[in-house]
Amino acid sequence: MYSFHALNVMTSAGYLTMTFPIYRPLLQSLDPGGEIIGVGVSSPEQPVGLALAKILSDTNSEILSLYVSRPHRGRGIGSSLLLNMEDALLDRGCTRAELVYAAGKPATAALESMLNKCGWALTQPRMLLCKIGTEIVNAPWVKELVLPPSFTMVPWSDITEEERMVIQLRQEAQKWIPDNLVPFQYEQNMEPINSLGLRFDGQIVGWILTHRIAPDTIRYTALFVHKEFPKARALALLAEAVNRQFATLGRNSYGTFSVAVGNTTMVKFVARRLAPYLISRLETRGTFKLLSKSESDRASAMTAIC
Secondary structure, eight states: OOEEEEOOTTTOGGGGGGSOGGGHHHHTTOOTTSSEEEEEEEOSSSEEEEEEEEEOSSSEEEEEEEEEOGGGTTSSHHHHHHHHHHHHHHHTTOOEEEEEEETTSTTHHHHHHHHHHTTOOOOEEEEEEEEEOGGGGGSHHHHHOOOOTTEEEEEGGGOOHHHHHHHHHHHHHHOOSOGGGOGGGGOTTBOTTTOEEEEETTEEEEEEEEEEEETTEEEEEEEEEOTTSOHHHHHHHHHHHHHHHHHHHOTTOEEEEEEETTOHHHHHHIIIIIGGGEEEEEEEEEEEEEOOOOHHHHHHHHHHHO
């Protein structure tokens, strides 16, 4: 017999190993009215599964992780756990849930079968997650690209208040930066080694912003150069950031970045320019469900538990 229960700070300790390391601190700070929700499933002897979710807005949410320990798989516990989490989200007013997962993993087929069983939408490709190593410094475009004299690169931390104001005012007037590349949203915990701005005739026209996600790994978070300039200017920014990373952290460091699969320009760039230097390349897929409490869902959950 398995039991499902909402988790709190006092009851979550036994579930810490059942989610990704990045999410474990969330379990240790669960608040009954907070944005993080944890649902556990246990046998009489021990915890056996965990669902963890985050409330994104008044009505939207995201399933962060879903796990059932190996000896207890194949019994419908995962489906029941997911349905119990859906009920918990509905109780908090959420009518939509999203879920993102890595494709090509050993458990991917089982997860997709479970999502289909529980009425989630057909999954769609979402992001490419890539990791590079030191060999990238040998790429011709990293070694050879140079900037014309009218362009200069500066540490992003050296951008002046006047330049920041100009960026903001131009954005308000012209919407010249895509929303997901506006630089100021990425400044928290920014990596100073290779977060750079690009000046053209004294005006900021581009940037690359990075973040340290491990002692030996830097995430390349945002790369942008105004569309009026050749793509080579963005390549030069990336090349300089790569060279600064490996010059400072050494040849045993790594870089990571993600690309939306709908960004065909960047997907082609990865295939043409970066593929020979990738240590790994992983695709994520996404799905969603419009949540509603129904007798059929509850019947499915009860059947799965038994």
